[in-house]
Amino acid sequence: MFQHRAGLKSFFRQWQLQSMVIPGIIWMIIFCYIPMLWLIIGFMDFSIAKPMLQSPFVGLKHFQDFASDERFWRSIRNTLGMSTIKLVLGFPIPIFFALMLNEIRSIRFKRTVQTISYLPHFIAWTIFGGIMLNWLGEGGVINQLMMAVGFQDREILFNSDPKYFWWITYFSDILKETGWSAIIYIAAIAGIDPALYEAAELDGANRWQRMWHITIQCIRPTIAILFILAVAGMLGSNFEQIFILKNNMNMRMAESLDLYIYNMGLVSGRYSFSTAVLFARSIVALGLLFLANYASKKLTGDSIF
Amino acid sequence: MLRRGRFRRIGLFEVCNTLLMLAVCFLTLYPMWFVFINSFNPAEKAILGTVNWFPESFSWASYSVVFQDKGLMNGFYITTLRTLIGTTAHVLFTAIVAYGISKTNLIGRKLYLKIALITMLFSGGLIPSFILMTKLGLYDNFLVFIIPAMYTFFNMVIFMSFYRTIPDSLEESAKVDGASDYGVLFRIVLPNSMAVIATISLFSAVYHWNDYYQGVIYIRSQDIIPLQTMLFKIVAENSMTFMQQQAMAQFGARLPGNSIKFASMMVATLPILLFYPFIQRYLVKGVMIGAIKG
Numbered sequence: 001m002f003q004h005r006a007g008l009k010s011f012f013r014q015w016q017l018q019s020m021v022i023p024g025i026i027w028m029i030i031f032c033y034i035p036m037l038w039l040i041i042g043f044m045d046f047s048i049a050k051p052m053l054q055s056p057f058v059g060l061k062h063f064q065d066f067a068s069d070e071r072f073w074r075s076i077r078n079t080l081g082m083s084t085i086k087l088v089l090g091f092p093i094p095i096f097f098a099l100m101l102n103e104i105r106s107i108r109f110k111r112t113v114q115t116i117s118y119l120p121h122f123i124a125w126t127i128f129g130g131i132m133l134n135w136l137g138e139g140g141v142i143n144q145l146m147m148a149v150g151f152q153d154r155e156i157l158f159n160s161d162p163k164y165f166w167w168i169t170y171f172s173d174i175l176k177e178t179g180w181s182a183i184i185y186i187a188a189i190a191g192i193d194p195a196l197y198e199a200a201e202l203d204g205a206n207r208w209q210r211m212w213h214i215t216i217q218c219i220r221p222t223i224a225i226l227f228i229l230a231v232a233g234m235l236g237s238n239f240e241q242i243f244i245l246k247n248n249m250n251m252r253m254a255e256s257l258d259l260y261i262y263n264m265g266l267v268s269g270r271y272s273f274s275t276a277v278l279f280a281r282s283i284v285a286l287g288l289l290f291l292a293n294y295a296s297k298k299l300t301g302d303s304i305f
Numbered sequence: 306m307l308r309r310g311r312f313r314r315i316g317l318f319e320v321c322n323t324l325l326m327l328a329v330c331f332l333t334l335y336p337m338w339f340v341f342i343n344s345f346n347p348a349e350k351a352i353l354g355t356v357n358w359f360p361e362s363f364s365w366a367s368y369s370v371v372f373q374d375k376g377l378m379n380g381f382y383i384t385t386l387r388t389l390i391g392t393t394a395h396v397l398f399t400a401i402v403a404y405g406i407s408k409t410n411l412i413g414r415k416l417y418l419k420i421a422l423i424t425m426l427f428s429g430g431l432i433p434s435f436i437l438m439t440k441l442g443l444y445d446n447f448l449v450f451i452i453p454a455m456y457t458f459f460n461m462v463i464f465m466s467f468y469r470t471i472p473d474s475l476e477e478s479a480k481v482d483g484a485s486d487y488g489v490l491f492r493i494v495l496p497n498s499m500a501v502i503a504t505i506s507l508f509s510a511v512y513h514w515n516d517y518y519q520g521v522i523y524i525r526s527q528d529i530i531p532l533q534t535m536l537f538k539i540v541a542e543n544s545m546t547f548m549q550q551q552a553m554a555q556f557g558a559r560l561p562g563n564s565i566k567f568a569s570m571m572v573a574t575l576p577i578l579l580f581y582p583f584i585q586r587y588l589v590k591g592v593m594i595g596a597i598k599g
């Protein structure tokens with residue numbers, strides 16, 4: 001109310017409140033804004049030994065460099081490949097799981113299944129990844145299963161063959177995250193007015209019609225928001241997952257944009273170069289967000305902003 | 306007799322759906338069960354491969370190797386320390402900032418909120434953050450686990466929305482009794498926010514416990530490497546800690562490598578598995594609050 005008349009005096013009068021907030025603001029400036037500012041080293045030849053401003057500006061040199069780097073385009077292909085598989089074949093799975101779980105009549109059974117289904121989300125990727133590596137290796141569960149079913153007649157070292165890598169990330173992601181991703185849909189479904197179902201039942205709608213015309217329609221805004229976010233995040237990857245599943249043999253298909261930035265920046269020490277990649281990526285990701293938002297607004301009428 | 310009238314025909318759909326849900330439960334639990342049974346595989350059996358359903362024979366050998374491994378035990382200690390300190394720091398810091406910023410009479414509130422909001426939309430990313438940590442002296446420093454993880458915008462918003470549900474009259478009466486802002490926060494507001502504190506603590510604790518990536522990037526010294534980072538090296542790079550090499554020498558070529566790996570995994574997950582049944586509803590509640598906000 002009195003903000004317009006507020007001078008230094010009233011500022012000091014509420015020093016207690018200010019002393020709660022200002023450390024937070026300082027934290028944000030140090031840990032968020034300074035790194036944002038330092039994206040500028042993408043335009044410099046930065047060396048970690050020198051003070052910030054003594055590095056020479058080189059304009060778009062690093063941008064030209066990575067644009068002509070085959071490995072960069074390979075990492076784009078890998079990122080988009082993995083994201084597309086996860087988006088097209090992975091995105092509907094938690095929705096499907098939530099719908100099916102909703103059809104379970106016994107409340108206790110439903111709750112138990114739900115509780116169990118979250119568990120892998122809380123298991124660290126080191127452990128989950130370790131299990132996957134064991135399963136995919138020689139004599140592992142996957143090989144045993146495939147040979148028992150008759151899909152293959154000898155062992156395959158799945159994780160050493162690049163062509164399987166995208167699918168390994170897809171399946172291990174589903175195994176770990178389906179239950180957790182479904183929570184938000186389950187909550188949305190729980191919020192639907194039961195009268196809608198009763199009315200539909202009186203009108204003679206069968207189970208599938210009710211699912212399609214009521215459940216799906218009611219949770220559509222939730223689906224739209226999560227879809228927008230998923231599209232906006234397509235240039236990202238699950239770094240913790242890829243970092244543990246990758247190895248020298250599958251790197252050709254495993255190196256996502258994140259991993260490329262890590263390898264170029266922290267392994268090879270090309271800070272400016274990989275910051276240029278980071279910079280370009282954030283611009284494109286922002287564009288993707290607006291694009292997905294716009295498309296969703298046009299198609300379904302639901303959007304984030 | 307009475308119930309028969311309400312009993313509906315169990316159709317094909319119900320049967321299939323129940324089977325589907327059981328399959329989901331199996332797929333979810335099996336990975337951890339697999340680790341569990343194989344961690345008991347004795348050395349002689351481990352060389353033959355893994356067991357899939359039940360332990361064929363039972364041995365604590367790999368656990369004794371794990372518990373005697375100074376490196377792994379130190380990692381366990383570092384992770385525990387990191388989880389305790391990191392969680393406390395995160396919850397306290399975020400709760401205090403959120404309280405200050407939730408006060409509408411705060412001078413400069415609009416500016417503060419804008420500063421906070423932008424941090425959610427843009428970020429510097431890996432390389433600038435790495436350079437920052439180096440310049441701040443946080444590289445290869447235990448505090449790199451604590452300080453950069455002290456605050457998130459998301460959790461601040463959760464705190465702020467929870468504070469709104471606390472009746473103003475409570476705070477007013479404390480103010481009348483002469484309590485300062487800090488007094489009100491610590492004696493009235495925080496004790497009334499235990500539900501949200503529990504939720505955020507748990508999320509923060511799970512993050513600190515499970516994170517291996519910070520350790521890979523920022524830590525070089527052996528004595529402050531967290532457990533998960535060690536596990537990453539054991540699992541992904543097949544590196545052995547000193548004691549494991551000792552054990553290898555002891556057991557000869559029939560190394561119990563696999564069992565030791567699984568036993569270390571089990572030790573690293575045990576706290577999560579033990580607490581999970583009790584904490585999972587708080588975790589779910591946290592997501593719900595987040596979902597409503599988002």
